[in-house]
Amino acid sequence: MSEFRIHHDVNELLSLLHVRGGDGAEGYIDLLQKHRTPYVTTTVSAHSAKVKLVEFSKTPEDFLRKYEELKSKNVRNLDPLVYLLSKLCEDKETLQFLQQNAKERSEASANTATTTSFTASQSSAKMSMQELDELRKKLGNVTASSNAPLPAEVTRKLLRDKHNKKNPTQPNPVFPNWVYDRPALIGDFITGPAAAATADPAVTVGTLPLPTQEQALVEDLLFVLVGVDGRDITAQPVLGRQNRSFIVDSTLDMSIKELVNRILPVASYYSTITRFIEEKSSFEYGQVNHALTAAMRNLMKEYLILVTQLEHLQRQGLLTLQKLWFYIQPTMRSMEILASIASSVDKGDCMGGSTLSFLHDRTFNYTGDSQAQELCLYLTKAASVPYFEILEKWIYRGIIRDPYSEFMVEEHELQKEKIQEDYNDKYWDQRYTIVQHRIPSFLQKMADKILSTGKYLNVVRECGRDVTCPDAKEVLYTLKERAYVEQIEKAYYYASKVLLDFLMEEKELVSRLRSIKHYFLMDKGDFFVHFMDLTEEELKKPVDDIVPPRLEALLELALRMSTANTDPFKDDLKIDLMPHDVITQLLRVLAIETKQEKSIINAEQADVALSGLEAFSFDYIVKWPLSLIINRKALTRYQMLFRHMFSCKHVERLLCNVWISNKDFKEYSLHSAKWFAAAFALRQRMLNFVQNIQYYMMFEVMEPTWHVMENNLKTASNIDDVLCHHTSFLDNCLKDCMLTNPELLRIFSKLMSVCVMFTSCMQRFTQSMRLERLSQQGAADEAPAQSDAAEDVEKKRQTKFLPEADGAVQSDAGLEVTIGKFDSNFSTLLLDLLDKLSIYSTNDCEHSMISIIYRLDFNGFYTERLEKMAVERSQKAAA
16 A cells, blocks of 8 residues: 555544544554555455454344445455454454444534534425425435446446546447347347237146156257247346346146256356346447456357257257256356356446456355366456556556556556646656556556556657567466566566666766756855855845846856856756745745644735845756656755755855954954954854854765765666655755754744844944044045945945844944844854754754754853753753
8 A cells, every 4th residue: 555545544534533633644654654564364364354243243144244245246355344343343442432433423413413404494494295205206216226226228328428538539439229229139038028928828838748748848948048938938027137037837747847947047147147248248348348258258159059959959859857957067057157257247347457356366266166267267368368468568668558448557648848847746656547446456466566667668658769678478367476477577677777777878867966966955166156256246136126137147157167167967057036035935845734834824925025145046957757857846855955055155155254344343443342352253153153054964964865865876776766765865955954844944044044134233334334434534535425325325225124233333332232132142042953953863863963063062162051951841841
């Protein structure tokens, strides 16, 4: 069972039981996946489970009747369900909970129904007697129709409409109406007014001598055995899927009548088989049923030859009732098996894979009966031929030719061109999917490999290359599964190798990934320094004022003038201006399907306009078939990592600019001011924090994880392994870079904001000092005046980010207070971050995050305060 299926079933079960609170669905899903075992329910275990449930049930007859009904309809997973129910019966605690839960749900539904009926009775008028009678008739019709099977023509129309809806360009062919309107063509008994109009015999058969009675009954039986009413034996009409019954003249001698009644089941079997063959031969029932009916028709020819031989003996006067009973007995068992198979396939509405599953199970159930097993094996081999032809085209060429929707793999209309825009990555997962009820039980274990084999070959075919498996052999059904399992495995390994070599060698997948790493994971340092120098002024503007072609030109210039010029795929790198800043984007992704989702979406509407630096990101052009691996989902993850690193790099540059500005302070003899040393120390702590975070992300997370992925790609045997390794690499990078934890992300965002506000404050002070110096020099020329105006505009622009510090830059005392506030905020947030990292690394075993603590607290500066916070937290927990 796939992980998605487990998620779906657990959530549906919790909603049915109205379970709220606790660990939620995720906790149960983790438990299920950890304790999954490849246990297969055997016939013996299913039988013993059925016996336990019969003993436990208050109405065992109803339970057995329902079980047999479901078994006759070939319901999948019936035996595992019975086994599960038997285990639940043994668990008293679970039983008690389920009984209590059922009681609560029934009470809740009763209250709801009472409220609804009370409201309805108040709002609606009384129903008249005529309306009441009409309603009663409608309810009676609905009840009758739900129990009785649909007529054959209605079933055919439903199947035809269903097929035409899925394949509007390839409608099913249809037999002309006269095929169904002329009953004499069917080969079964004609029952109705025409048959009942035959005149009664002048002399009753019971008045004749015994030898004459016997000869008359032998002649009648030969007619009845081929679907024609006799004089003294007539067939009863049948409704739906009932077995045919007969009326025998009541005046017959008892000994003859008893012998006739022993032979008549063969005629009933013949009627059932004939009706099944005629019905399932229609186009709507699929190729597997067509092949099954063709095999049955061949067997019926043998049966008719036997009846012809018996008729020849009868004409020679050598056939008595005893001889007829003797000759018909070997055929009786075969006809019984064929009629049983026909009835079961008809009741279960089996088509395609479900028909083959039933035939396979029936063949194994006859293990002790060689004749019956040989007959079922013949039918299964014949019925599996069209299914295996579809299978061969799929696993050897990657083509599906399934005109009647019988094959286990279903194709959906999805365009590969949209894979670049589709975040949900639908193409690879949903273009071809497995349909569970179409999988033959003997191919259940190989279903995933069959799906993957055809998908791999189909990808290569989509690239314009024709591929055919060199080891292609005809797949035949046998009781020894290993025969066709080996052929499927050979085709799977060939398809895996073809696609993997195609992507790795011809399409240079690893080189593409290295190219993405150069830019999105900041592998090329000189390129980024050059690029940020060129684009810094442009990116400071509001995002609406930025001209994208200008940024593209600057990107092209930076690529050509750095070591990135040697990258053959550099032209695929593009600029992308995002609608949200990186923190908002990450919090939105993390809030999906959580309680905070609505609040975050509503909060975004009041966001201020973004600057180019906040909205900036790279994008990358990837073409088919590499877009299977580097899809939109993967590129979005790369963008998140890049934007996070880019914001850190930007803050580092701002802090470095403050360090450069601090060099100018020596001219003003400010080193004696108290705030100068505090500001210098705080700037150094901030710079140390940002640089160590970057070092941790680049050299302790991304580089080692990248090397692990690269080594895994060298040993990958198929494209699914490549997808898995690549996704795992990105997930590990996001997790270890603290981008998957909303709490850590918010603290980190606040730390970055404090750093930016501090640099803004220091830069404003530097500008004001320069202006003061210019005014002291008494420069009266026009250029300084223009510079003064520009500085005023810059000051007004920056003060809106930190209004409380605007008046504080005018005096040493005010500056000292402002720096103290920055220091206090930064220290509090940093301690909070280290404390949370310590908790997560301990509780969630995220040991890689401990490296950040060791780097930021390399000299034990924060150790004492962290220990104090841990003690306070433990005391609160104990209280």
